[in-house]
Amino acid sequence: QQQVKQSPQSLIVQKGGISIINCAYENTAFDYFPWYQQFPGKGPALLIAIRPDVSEKKEGRFTISFNKSAKQFSLHIMDSQPGDSATYFCAASRGSSNTGKLIFGQGTTLQVKP
């Protein structure tokens, strides 16, 4: 059972453009939603995260928008740069559980063209 669905699978954006990646979740008990960035041969690196008590969080060029009623959240990368080319994963976890294990989406491969 796939609890976090991510789209699109791949994305090509011109330098300076906005990259948008979407995720939808099923379990309403999830209360922590991070985004990870992964470069080839590296482990995932935490980019930004949000909790359901806020609808938006911004850190630099990266913004998470969260829609609790629709059970959806998205990552917006403003002024996309070639160095942003990587695979992005959304994830969710249920903090009230005793593990906090992350459930990941399938990933989005972003290519930013110069």
Added chain:
Amino acid sequence: GAGVSQSPRYKVAKRGQDVALRCDPISGHVSLFWYQQALGQGPEFLTYFQNEAQLDKSGLPSDRFFAERPEGSVSTLKIQRTQQEDSAVYLCASSSVETTGSYEQYFGPGTRLTVT
């Protein structure tokens, strides 16, 4: 400071061999997670430790997979009688539940296991 480290970075095993993968978490982090990442997929949870206690092993795919963290720091993931379907990147992550109460998990670079 030092991040999560894993060794070896690459491991080639013949089908049927046993392998052991090591994870050194961030110093002081009480929580440690193992994930399996198949090619082109998102990481999938395997098991979780809080200090030396293995509190969740629901993601281990079979009884050939075994993990331990005897002193609450370094962890080892062991796979017995490896099969081709075990080929994947094995990721370790650690988290501190004592600082902010949040759930940030910091990942190591992973061990790429190839079973031939």
